[in-house]
Amino acid sequence: MKNNTYGIKEHARKRNQETLEKVDNAIKRLKRSKTKNINFKTVAEEAGVATATLYNNLQLKERIESLRALQKAEKEAEKQAKKNSKYQDVEEVILTPTQAKIKKMKAMHEEIKKLKEDKKNLIIQLVEMEELKAENKKLREQMKKVFTLKN
Template sequence: MTNNNPNVQKIIEFNKNKTTRKEEVVNKVITDLIKGKEKINFNTVAEKSGVSKSFLYKNKTLKERIDFLRNQQNGLSSPKKVKNNTSDKSKDVIIESLRQKVKKLEEENKDLKKQLQSKLSDLYLKI
């Protein structure tokens, strides 16, 4: 008993409503990201809105909006980029302090090995 004329109108209507709800959620997330001055890209929008990246790429209006906002933000410096712009002199200072710390730890390790060897030899002599 197969239906030769299936009525799929309800399914199509349901899917259109579902897509509309998802679009509303995505638009709200984008607005929140703009207000929070956060980075806007497909990954963050998809993650925060709970939709797949493919949904964003397939939806032409959302794709164009995200592309536009992402390109608009390209000129802005992100906190990660600002942090990475340390001078060569400060990097040299950090490297030198790390070298001194490594040297100190190597000396401490050498002393501890000597102490251990001494204790083990004393223990061996007692046996």
């Protein structure tokens, strides 16, 4: 009697593919979730597979580990940003009235510099526009002469 392992191998390949798809979909859902962490337990629960399945598949294991590290780094960056914004708020509260006035005056000075630059650019545009108007008038007169000579 001949051993027919083709059916068994095909079934195992199909189940493996289904598992990979379930895990992939679970990871996508977890990435969209703002409340759940990505780790072996949550991925296994979300996908409906055993955690051993995730640990035994090297590709899935590395993917989950890298996503977990990335998520952890993002959360640390958010914490640091919040911490920095708290310090910035505290810094403004600690400023003495004189320091606050100086800071406000510097901001106003920068705004004045920007307005002066804008004014300069507008004047340049106006001068160019007047030059173009004069050239346009001159060309119209030339065209008028050409048409009167032809008729």
